Amino acid sequence: MLRIGDYEFSSRLLLGTGKYPDFDIQRKAVDISGTEILTFSVRRMNIFEAGQPNFLENLDIEKYTLLPNTAGAKTAEEAVRIAKLAKASGLCDMVKVEVIGCQKTLLPDPVETLKASEELVKEGFTVLPYTSDDVLLARRLEELGCHAIMPGASPIGSGQGIINPLNLSFIIEQCQVPVIVDAGIGTPSDAAIAMELGAAGVLLNTAVSGAKDPVKMAEAMKLSIEAGRLGFEAGRIPKKRYATASSPVEGMSFS
Amino acid sequence: MKLTVNGVHVVVPSTVETVTELLQHFELNQKVIIVELNAEIVGKARHAETRISLGDKIELVHFVGGG
Numbered sequence: 170m171l172r173i174g175d176y177e178f179s180s181r182l183l184l185g186t187g188k189y190p191d192f193d194i195q196r197k198a199v200d201i202s203g204t205e206i207l208t209f210s211v212r213r214m215n216i217f218e219a220g221q222p223n224f225l226e227n228l229d230i231e232k233y234t235l236l237p238n239t240a241g242a243k244t245a246e247e248a249v250r251i252a253k254l255a256k257a258s259g260l261c262d263m264v265k266v267e268v269i270g271c272q273k274t275l276l277p278d279p280v281e282t283l284k285a286s287e288e289l290v291k292e293g294f295t296v297l298p299y300t301s302d303d304v305l306l307a308r309r310l311e312e313l314g315c316h317a318i319m320p321g322a323s324p325i326g327s328g329q330g331i332i333n334p335l336n337l338s339f340i341i342e343q344c345q346v347p348v349i350v351d352a353g354i355g356t357p358s359d360a361a362i363a364m365e366l367g368a369a370g371v372l373l374n375t376a377v378s379g380a381k382d383p384v385k386m387a388e389a390m391k392l393s394i395e396a397g398r399l400g401f402e403a404g405r406i407p408k409k410r411y412a413t414a415s416s417p418v419e420g421m422s423f424s
Numbered sequence: 425m426k427l428t429v430n431g432v433h434v435v436v437p438s439t440v441e442t443v444t445e446l447l448q449h450f451e452l453n454q455k456v457i458i459v460e461l462n463a464e465i466v467g468k469a470r471h472a473e474t475r476i477s478l479g480d481k482i483e484l485v486h487f488v489g490g491g
Contacts, residue, residue, distance in 0.1 A: 185491025195489075210490030211458075213430045213483065219451040224489050238490055254485055257458045257465045325491070352491075374491030 171370050173347055174295035174316035176234060176263070178205045181364070182394050183236065183349060185209075185374025189383060192227040198377055198387035199228060208236045208265055208372065211251050235261040236297065242268050245284035252289050264289055265319065265351075265372075266298040275325040279306050283313070290314040299351050302336040304343055311344050318344050319351035319372060322363065326375040328355030331362055341367040357386075357393035364397025365405070428481045443471040446482070458485050 171178040184204040189195035199207065207228070215221065237255035242248035245268060252264040266285050270278025277299055283306075286298045295316045300306055302320040310318055320340055323329035330353060331337060341348045347369030354360050354373040363371050371394055380386035425436055429450075440449050443466055447453040459466045460483035466474050476482065 186489040187491045188489065208491055209487045211485050212488045214452065214455075214457065214486045216429055216432070216434075216450045216452070216484060219455070223455065223486060225456055225487055235487075237487065240490055253465060254458045254460065255487075257467055258456055258487070259468060260456065372491070 171347060173263075173297065176295065178234070178370075180205045180391075181370040181398060182360075182391055183208060183351075183370055183372035184377065184387070185372070186224055187374050188378040190378075192222065192224055194383050195224065195378070196227050198383045199233075201384055201391070202377070202387035203391045205232075205234060206236050206263075207233045208238055208374070210238055210240050211255050212241075230260065234263065236263045236265050237261055238265040238267045238299075239285070240267045240269070242285070243270070243278070243281070244268065245281045245288065248281070248285035249288050249292075252285075252294060253292070256294065262293070263295040263297065266296060276321070277301055279303070283309060286310055286315050287313045297349065302333055302340065304336065304339040307340045307344055307348070311346050315346065317347040317349050317369070319349045321352035322350050322359065323353030325352045326379075327353050328376060328379075329353050330355050330359035331366075334362065334366055337363070337368070338366050354390075357389040360390050361393040361397035361400070364394055365400045367401050370394075425476075425478050427476065427479070430482075430484055441475055443474045443476060446476055447471065447484075450484075452484065456486060459483070460485070 171181050180203045182204045183206040184202050185208045239248035239251040248268050268278045268281040269275050282298050286296050289296045297317045297319050298310050299319045307318045322331040349370040349372055350363040350368045351372040354376045360371045377383050377386045436449055440446050443459055462481050
């Protein structure tokens with residue numbers, strides 16, 4: 170069971186809703202992924218094209234906990250404003266704090282992320298900050314009252330996978346709140362490794378929406394996250410330098 | 425009446441007096457939409473009673489796909 174603030178989830182996959190080829194593929198991918206948490210963004214409406222379908226209309230949103238992000242914010246102030254706008258929909262009180270500090274790498278601005286998270290915790294939000302994989306930053310965010318910590322595995326949308334498993338494991342060991350690996354996942358094995366390291370969950374988007382077959386990849390991610398979690402709970406064997414035989418050495422018939 | 429909606433200058437009929445009527449005017453009343461009037465969020469429960477006036481700056485935002 171994944172517990173974030175007052176929420177409980179049986180799925181450990183948090184799925185983004187951006188960049189799917191079409192709404193039908195998106196709905197099927199979301200469905201088969203087993204996710205219970207969907208992320209999305211807040212943007213201005215095109216007031217002159219009111220008839221345009223919206224992705225929410227194609228999903229049974231009652232089934233999901235909605236996790237709006239503050240993507241687009243470059244300052245804490247902007248992030249807090251976006252979070253408040255999202256909450257005013259009456260559909261959600263969770264927020265993924267995302268304050269980007271560098272447009273080329275899309276890496277988060279740690280100072281503004283801290284400031285925004287502090288403010289949003291005070292305002293009563295359930296706060297999940299997207300952060301760089303820095304253990305001290307993660308601890309500071311936890312001390313502020315954040316309900317989960319979401320370090321990136323590698324840059325957003327890069328599909329590079331987990332480039333610093335050591336840093337992630339430090340964060341996982343030292344944080345009491347759930348650590349959800351967010352951003353950079355490319356393959357099911359990346360997601361499984363995150364879970365084997367002890368992550369409480371994985372948030373991904375492009376790895377599924379950008380796959381050749383997003384529906385199949387959504388299922389693959391679901392299975393790999395479950396497998397990785399089971400592996401973590403089972404406890405892996407220590408690595409050894411030399412072989413140890415699996416078959417007994419006694420009782421050989423020709424000795 | 426002249427307003428600024430999402431950064432665009434628009435003219436709406438003088439019969440549009442409240443936030444609810446503004447959303448009806450743009451045919452947005454059935455949508456999940458969040459309204460900000462002069463930088464203050466107007467919750468859904470207050471759309472009908474909140475009056476708009478000449479020169480108001482209004483933001484109409486919604487949810488789009490994202491990660």
